Amino acid sequence: MANSITLQNQDYFNKEAATYDSRHADLIQRLTTTIRDNVDFIGADWKTSNATPDGEPVKLLDYACGTGMLSRTLGDYVDQCIGIDLSPQMVEIYNTRAAEENIPSAARYAVQGDLADPSDPSPAALTGPEFYGFAIAAVGGGFHHFAHPGLAATRIVERLRPGGVLAIWDFFPHAHDHDDGDNHGHDHHGHGHGHGHGHDHGHHKHTHNPDTTGDDEATTTTTAAHKSEERDGTHTITKHGFSEPELRDMFTAAGAGHEFAVLDMGHYSFKRDGQREMKRRMFLAKGRKGRD
Numbered sequence: 001m002a003n004s005i006t007l008q009n010q011d012y013f014n015k016e017a018a019t020y021d022s023r024h025a026d027l028i029q030r031l032t033t034t035i036r037d038n039v040d041f042i043g044a045d046w047k048t049s050n051a052t053p054d055g056e057p058v059k060l061l062d063y064a065c066g067t068g069m070l071s072r073t074l075g076d077y078v079d080q081c082i083g084i085d086l087s088p089q090m091v092e093i094y095n096t097r098a099a100e101e102n103i104p105s106a107a108r109y110a111v112q113g114d115l116a117d118p119s120d121p122s123p124a125a126l127t128g129p130e131f132y133g134f135a136i137a138a139v140g141g142g143f144h145h146f147a148h149p150g151l152a153a154t155r156i157v158e159r160l161r162p163g164g165v166l167a168i169w170d171f172f173p174h175a176h177d178h179d180d181g182d183n184h185g186h187d188h189h190g191h192g193h194g195h196g197h198g199h200d201h202g203h204h205k206h207t208h209n210p211d212t213t214g215d216d217e218a219t220t221t222t223t224a225a226h227k228s229e230e231r232d233g234t235h236t237i238t239k240h241g242f243s244e245p246e247l248r249d250m251f252t253a254a255g256a257g258h259e260f261a262v263l264d265m266g267h268y269s270f271k272r273d274g275q276r277e278m279k280r281r282m283f284l285a286k287g288r289k290g291r292d
């Protein structure tokens with residue numbers, strides 16, 4: 001049974017799906033360019049650079065795919081993209097966009113699912129062979145929303161073929177927006193200010209992080225603050241960024257610690273209507289599963 005943070009994420013992103021691409025157009029464009037510039041850093045066995053010895057198609061798992069940003073970014077380097085997302089509305093937009101781009105549905109499609117539910121180690125809808133054997137699993141902006149990031153990493157790595165790569169873009173540690181003296185903007189993608197100190201400002205009482213504290217329901221949040229968080233998506237965030245040591249530990253524990261590396265992608269700005277610009281320092285992290 002999904003916990004409350006998962007249900008809040010599903011509800012929030014269902015509502016966000018229709019406008020997600022237009023609201024984040026600049027960010028998506030910049031991330032797309034940076035990630036494409038770094039396909040060698042990611043180092044998957046891309047179809048263009050290293051054809052698979054066994055002739056199997058090169059498959060990308062776009063986990064927490066949203067509307068498909070990473071599938072569009074990396075689609076040219078693989079034979080097939082399969083997206084999985086908690087939100088049915090995001091899945092619908094993903095599939096609509098693939099169809100609009102005239103990509104055959106067998107080559108790019110998404111399904112609704114959650115690989116990180118502790119009570120459901122093998123979701124029935126995701127047991128088919130098509131959901132295994134990925135050369136790369138990519139997760140864009142998803143990990144800071146997961147109720148159990150470590151479990152998610154492990155379950156995703158299970159879906160990789162030997163030698164497959166896990167790649168993540170997300171935020172370096174940053175202050176919670178309510179703690180952040182000089183910046184009270186709100187956005188699920190960027191509230192507060194990316195300090196890049198290499199430490200996590202920690203779990204704030206307004207947030208939910210079952211992985212670290214188990215306090216799935218905040219008790220001290222005011223009603224007004226809660227309403228604001230529900231509007232801006234703050235309530236869907238479980239972790240305010242990841243440090244390099246945390247990432248290394250997570251990749252290693254998940255079984256993708258080989259060739260682990262983190263690329264600092266620099267600061268990215270976010271802006272929503274009527275709100276101040278906010279910044280996040282972003283990383284691209286990658287690690288490889290053992291080849292045997």
Ligand SMILES: C[S@@+](CC[C@H](N)C(=O)[O-])C[C@H]1O[C@@H](n2cnc3c(N)ncnc32)[C@H](O)[C@@H]1O
Nearest residue numbers: 009013064065066069085086087140141142145
């Ligand atoms: C910030 S969006 C990122 C979407 C996309 N990857 C991108 O780069 O634009 C986060 C996505 O994570 C999804 N998500 C949150 N929790 C999830 C979970 N446990 N399993 C799968 N998807 C999840 C949300 O539905 C949402 O589509």
